[in-house]
Structure formats: C-alpha cells, structure tokens
Amino acid sequence: MPAIPERVRKSLTDRLETHARTAWSERCVRVDVRFRGEYAYLDAIESNPWIRPDATEDKVEQIRQTPTKLCRLTWTGDSETWSFAFYKYSNDRYEPSICLDGSFAGSPESCFDTAAQLYLQ
Numbered sequence: 001m002p003a004i005p006e007r008v009r010k011s012l013t014d015r016l017e018t019h020a021r022t023a024w025s026e027r028c029v030r031v032d033v034r035f036r037g038e039y040a041y042l043d044a045i046e047s048n049p050w051i052r053p054d055a056t057e058d059k060v061e062q063i064r065q066t067p068t069k070l071c072r073l074t075w076t077g078d079s080e081t082w083s084f085a086f087y088k089y090s091n092d093r094y095e096p097s098i099c100l101d102g103s104f105a106g107s108p109e110s111c112f113d114t115a116a117q118l119y120l121q
Helices: 006-023 057-065 108-119
Strands: 028-036 037-045 068-076 079-088 094-095
Touching: 006 028, 006 108, 037 057, 037 108, 057 094, 068 108, 079 108
Parallel strands: none
Antiparallel strands: 028 037, 037 068, 068 079, 079 094
C-alpha cells in the first residue's frame, strides 16, 4: 500500500483532534498523529496523569508532556475504514487487534476509542 496522501493525513488529524476534544476532553489534552508510509500512529497527552506525590516540578512537567501510545492505523485506501493495531507496552509493539465492535478495521474514531478505553481510563 502506498503512503497516506497528504489530504488524508490532514483530514485524519483534524477528525481525531475534534473527537478527542469532544469525547475524551476529561482524559485527553491533545492527540498526536505521526505518519510513516501507510501507517498513522496515535498518541495522547493525558489531562491528569498519575504522578508520585514526591515528584519534583521538573519530573511533573516531564510526565505531563510524555505521550501515551495508543494504536496504529493502517491506510486501506478508504478514509472511513482503517486497519487497527493496538500498542502493547509489554513488548513495545503494535499488534493487529479488534475494535470494540468486533471488527479488525473501523473508523479512526472507533479505533481511537478502543485504545483509549484501556489507556485513558
């Protein structure tokens, strides 16, 4: 599959930022979308990450700016349906996974919600 077209990249980023602001505003400050080839990697900056009470101010700021890796979307040629791979912290890899509706592909918002249900709750 070829690289994701620039117009699709822009549209995907806008959709996910809007979705995070409306559906996840209590848990997510920002969504970062990175692109490489046919893949879009979704990370979130949490609104209220867990921080140790004895953390220094520098450490608190570092934690607040560290993104939470959520998932990877694979461009299928259709901007409405993307293949979904969940990020696994246990082995630092993206694994093909199913969305909340039981499918291996879904809308960008559905894929985001699936990963956010675990990592942003």
